Amino acid sequence: MRGPAAVLLFSFLVCLEWSVSPLVFSASLGNQIEVELRQLLETVPSSGRLPLGRDQVRLHPALREFYPARGFAPAWVSDQGTLPLVDVLLDALRDASSEGLCPEDYHLDVINSLLGLAADSPRNNLLFDPYWMARLDLLLTDGFLWYASDHLQGRQAFVEHRQQSRRENGADPAKLLDHALRRQRLQAALSDLVPSHAGYRRLMQELDRYRRIAVMGGWPSVPSGVIRPNERDGRVRLLKARLQITEKVAVFSGDEPDLLDAPTVRALRSFQKRHGLAVDGVLGPRTLVELNVAVEERIRQIELNLERWRWLPKTREKRYLQVNIADFSLKVVENDQVVMSMPVIVGNEYRKTPVFSGQMTYLEFAPYWYVPPTILREDKLPIIKRNPGWLKKNHYEIVPWSGAREAIDPERIDWKKVKAGNFPGVLRQKPGPWNPLGQVKFMFPNRFSIYLHDTSERHLFQRRVRLFSSGCIRIERPLDLAQYLLESQGWSCREVFDAVERDAPLRVSLNRPMPVQILYWTAWVDPDGTMNFRRDFYLRDLDMEVALEAWREGN
Template identity: 40%
Template sequence: MRKKYRARLVLLGVSLAALLMLMPDERSCAGIISEMPMRIRTRIEGKTQIVCAGRQIENVSWIQRIYEARQYRPAWTTDMGLSESGQAAAALLAGCIQEGFDPETYHLSLIRSLDAGIRNGIVSPDRIVDLDLLLTHGVALYYVHLSRGRVNPEVIDAFWASSARPDQDVASMIGEAIERDSLSDLLASASPAHPGFRRLRDALGMYRNIQEKGGWGQIASGEKIQSGENDPRIPAIRKRLAVTDGPVTNPKSATHMLDAGLIGAVKRFQKRHGLHPDGVIGPQTIQNMNVSVEDRIRQIELNLERWRWLNREWGKRYLIVNIADYSLEAVDEGKVTLDMRVIVGQTYRRTPVFSERLRYITLNPFWNVPKKIAVEDKLPIIKKDPGYLLKNHIHVYSAREDNGPEINPYTIDWSRLHADYFPYRLKQDPGARNALGRIKFLLPNKYAIYLHDSPQRELFRRTTRGYSSGCIRLEKPVELAVEVLKNTPGWNQAKIVSTIQSGVTTVIPVKEEIMVYLLYWTAWVDETGTINFREDIYDRDRPLWIAIQDVDKAYERMKEVSLGNLVIKPDAS
């Protein structure tokens, strides 16, 4: 009996010893916590890059300043892993997918792995330091991406001038949020507050839900389908449109017929994809139907990125030109007061993206022909017909003299001139033939781009309108002048029209602060809640996606996606 009792005591002692070995020693845990500031400081002080759990982190100035301000105390961790605030911060990083971001860019899997290991007894000072530093870097990087975007547009496109918010003291803002436990509020304030951004972000969630349900099927190519015609593809088309453009009626007597209900859905689809809304199901309509939900999600994500490049303060009154949509809207206190079609630059003379204040309106403007247009467009015409200049009221002057006398075009040997030798400048009189029409809107900028009237009115009836040399031609120039000057005494519509009819060149200063935003959106949600997609007319989506991939690739993953290969032809169904 005593032997059994002794044996049980020995067994119990061994078990207790083993259990104690597995339990973290309170003194050792306390020691780990007390030495953390020294270890964090040693790891980051004076470094330009650090390695955390095998991952290299560059540009660590934010981290250094955040920890220096808090005497290198841990921000998110205890000896048992992530603190309550650390768990909340990791959850915020997980929510980045709703913004169109990849959680792995912010080290989320590695953070969770380290935390799980510590909680399961794999405790070491280095693991805790790694965990704290990775979460701090992830949070700071996430904030920067929310507030300024992941990519600098000027690096990937010479014709894109960023108007992002001024540089911020990221380290101080993150540090203060840690101290006040207000990280959630800080991150929420980082994204654009504009309703257009929020609507597009909501659309991202909607399209991800569609993706989770399997997206939509592909429609077979074939002959175009017109009203009343039967086609075996009609059931598949009904099913496709019901996903994004429903409701689609499906009468049993006409399941294969393009009926009135289906035509309505087709027109809605065509309109929000920038196609001619005639209800005819042609090759371009089918092609757009077949763009996958994955590609549309990418398109939404790219345009959310473009929103983040913009200054947060738009002003009370402003004009928006969406280059990809060939459209302009005038906005006053958040409401669209005027909209119109516009003509933008050709693919080889792209309209740049920038924002600038509107300064002047010129009625009956002269046109000083830019040298590029003079030698590339006008010179070949003049060589064939020197009389072209007189017929179009274009005068010739020496390029070497600012105020030199006019030169008779018939005294010039035009055949000797070329792009590298053109010592002349051309100037067109105001009037019906003037390339700028009767009104010009000036917003001084480095690209020499402005908004103006156009004598080629027939071009505004076309669906795709990339015909200019970069400037914005306006469908309703008089209406825009009236809108801009509506608070300027003495300049109502009657006065503007009478001044134009007088033929006298008149410059009107725009005294109100009205910003002009030349933007490039291939996806947006309008005020009615309708998601719109447009052709990437300047091929700007693909370079941006590649640049975003490079950002994500730096933190483990490289994605391969197609953005589709849409080519929308003028007035195609």
């Protein structure tokens, strides 16, 4: 039920069924509404869709517990009409668009139509019919419940996408509303739903800015072709016009409009940095692609990442480690200040790193690498069957499934009969410079078996796009992170260096577990106000777009 046509049709149907009784005070109006609400909820089909005119409204599941718990008493209307709390709720629903949400999802058009007719009733000496008063009350409640759910758990359209994070949030929308109404703190309850983190608020501000850019017509498209610093080209005028709209450092003189001069190169480098590109001041193919992304697409990108923010816990730890998969970066944050940052390598397009949160509880120096089943089946087993001597040459050993310490002699195995399903033990690689886990791994137990670790392929950190792992996260400076985590436990740099040189694993528990957030942000704002965008390497933005479109078509 969306769009002007639906609203007009609904208003017309309401007018047809409107009561025309004289305006007299009726002490039983509240009781009549209670009866209507009870009958209404009892007749709602199992699909949870309420017929209204020729359309249907999908109701929040919590409605069935909210009204019975209060004896079906209306929450928003009384004998005298609507309560002042209605305006408080409507202000929040109207402002939902500032967070990238759709006010229409909360029945705002239908509610406004009913409220308009309610306001006309006294002027025409008519009393608002309990039949429609009950439906108005129910729609207001339903609007609150969906609005609260969208903030507390994320929108229903993205239920599959947010499952990975498994965010625990004990707030129940129905109980939250009941508490807010009883304590007369609806305004506070609505405000508390909006994430208070500065990063979320900054992204909201940028959403507003990009929407204003769209209203003004967006930005010009720059034709293809490479332009280097100090070269003259007619397209530089368009480039300057484009950069002037989004780059804060874009201050150009009008002396040589066709010259890619120093101020233009400075603005172009600013754009490249904000988009995770090679910062070289050259207008190349990759830079052109990002320059010519439409403002509407950037707006949608910001909206999707505001949604991802709402999947996070309302309260954030003062100290945490955060990985942004799309940015290939790790940050350690203390009291909203970044105290350490470094590049990371994440899962490739076939073995994507998942989004989730955890608690880092221990480190393991000089770790064994236990070969995952998929890699064993697809990569290692064919090599071993061709040449069992490859195991010893590459520092691998097979240990019994029973956990016995003594390794199995590969020469005693009939490799012709071995398959991935009957492999004789656990395949692992010994600690050392050859080990893909490097010198240390950082463990935060989770259902994905994902962790941070060093790597033997350090040259890969020189790449700008770092999609090379099988899901786990390789970090550039593991010893720095280890020293940071263990310093409060009395570890010196010398002790860290000694630990990584061991020929057997050493597990060290953290006295103070470190919260870990593995995120996928393709749009965010730095504390200094810099708006950043990244390519959707995993196509998760696209997946969310498709899911939202499918959800709207079905609802």
